Every structure is written in C-alpha cells, then in structure tokens.
Amino acid sequence: MDRDTVGALAAHVPPVDVVSRREELDVVGLVAHRLSDFPILGPVQTPEPLPTRPDPYEPRPVARQPVPGYWGERLAWISGLVLAISAFTAWYSGTDTDGLTLSVIAWHTGALGVLVFFIGLATLILEALREAGIELPASVPESLVLIALGSLATIFVLIRLISIPDTYFGTAHRGIGLVISLVAALALIAAGLLRAAEEL
Numbered sequence: 001m002d003r004d005t006v007g008a009l010a011a012h013v014p015p016v017d018v019v020s021r022r023e024e025l026d027v028v029g030l031v032a033h034r035l036s037d038f039p040i041l042g043p044v045q046t047p048e049p050l051p052t053r054p055d056p057y058e059p060r061p062v063a064r065q066p067v068p069g070y071w072g073e074r075l076a077w078i079s080g081l082v083l084a085i086s087a088f089t090a091w092y093s094g095t096d097t098d099g100l101t102l103s104v105i106a107w108h109t110g111a112l113g114v115l116v117f118f119i120g121l122a123t124l125i126l127e128a129l130r131e132a133g134i135e136l137p138a139s140v141p142e143s144l145v146l147i148a149l150g151s152l153a154t155i156f157v158l159i160r161l162i163s164i165p166d167t168y169f170g171t172a173h174r175g176i177g178l179v180i181s182l183v184a185a186l187a188l189i190a191a192g193l194l195r196a197a198e199e200l
Contacts, residue, residue: 072195073127076146079187080123083153086184087117089177091160106177109165112156116181119153123188143199146192153185 091113092104106113126145129135136142161178 072143072146072191072193072198073130075187075191075194076123077127079150079184079191080120080127082120083181083184083188084117084120084124086177086181087113087120089180090175091177091181092164092173093175094173103175106160106181109160112160116153116156116185119149119156120184123149141196141199143192143196146195147189148192150185150188150190150192153188154182157181157185 087106089105090103091106091109092102094102096102106116123146126136126142130142136145157178161174161182164174
C-alpha cells in the first residue's frame with residue numbers, strides 16, 4: 001500500500017476522542033429514551049397532608065363557671081356605688097314663689113339623705129375588704145349584712161319619697177334622684193339574696 005492510500009484512509013478515520021464522545025452521547029440519549037418509557041419515574045407531586053381529625057377521647061374544653069358569689073359581688077359593687085352617688089342627686093326640685101328653680105340634693109334633706117350616702121359607702125368598704133382577703137366572721141354572713149344595709153336604705157328612701165320635708169313642701173316636688181336611690185337600695189337587697197343563694 002503506498003503513501004497516498006494510507007493518507008486517504010487516515011483522513012476518513014475520526015480521532016479516538018471524537019468516537020468516545022459520540023458513544024457517550026449515544027448512551028445518554030438511550031438512557032433518556034428508556035426513562036421516558038417509564039412514567040412512574042417521572043416527577044411526582046408531593047401530596048397534601050390529610051386534615052387531622054379530633055381525638056374523640058380528648059377532653060373537650062369546659063366553659064369557665066363563675067365562682068360562687070360572682071354575680072352577687074358585682075351587683076353589690078354597682079348598687080353601693082350608685083347609692084352613694086345618689087346622695088348628691090336631686091331628690092326634690094321645683095320652682096320657688098319668686099320664679100327661681102329649686103333643686104335639693106339628698107345630702108341637704110336631713111339625716112336620712114346623709115345616712116343613705118354612708119350606707120352606700122359602707123357597702124363599698126365591705127366589698128373592698130373582701131377583695132383584700134379580709135372577711136367578716138363566720139357568725140356574721142356577708143350576704144346578711146348586704147340585705148340589712150339594703151333594707152335600711154330602702155326604708156330611708158321610702159320615708160323621703162312619701163314625706164317631703166316641711167322646708168321644701170310648698171315649692172319642691174319629687175325628683176329623679178329619689179327613684180335612683182330607691183332602685184339602688186332594692187338592688188343592694190337583691191345582691192345580698194343572690195350572694196346567699198350562690199354560697200349555698
């Protein structure tokens with residue numbers, strides 16, 4: 001074989017690295033084709049977690065029950081505060097002979113109006129001592145004390161509601177303050193009864 005023939009054959013033979021590269025590409029293509037034939041190997045979406053079901057044996061939350069005396073205590077606070085403030089409201093109002101508008105607060109109607117104020121104040125002090133942990137002796141139930149204070153306030157207000165003092169009889173009429181004091185006194189009695197029922 002002469003040199004020209006050998007040179008022609010060498011020109012048609014590809015280099016070794018080109019052959020190996022081509023073989024690698026063929027192998028990669030074959031593997032990709034094989035994988036496409038198996039859909040199970042394709043990308044799989046992660047399933048969403050199932051919602052958790054409540055455990056039937058898990059204890060359910062129980063609604064918070066008010067402690068004994070809860071409503072009676074709140075009513076005693078409110079009625080005592082209103083009763084003390086009502087001593088500075090107009091129990092009587094009207095027009096004087098000179099045309100002047102007259103308004104008389106409970107504090108100026110005499111001892112009964114002043115006592116109504118101190119009954120409301122005593123109720124607030126009693127409830128404040130109870131909140132501080134200082135309670136009355138067991139022989140003197142607090143509910144009984146509230147009922148007694150409310151009864152006294154009711155009697156005092158009813159006296160002033162029925163009988164107008166002589167000083168203001170000719171010019172004054174019953175005002176809204178008497179109604180407020182009477183409602184607060186009755187609410188104080190109800191607070192004592194409610195406290196007694198809740199403590200049973």
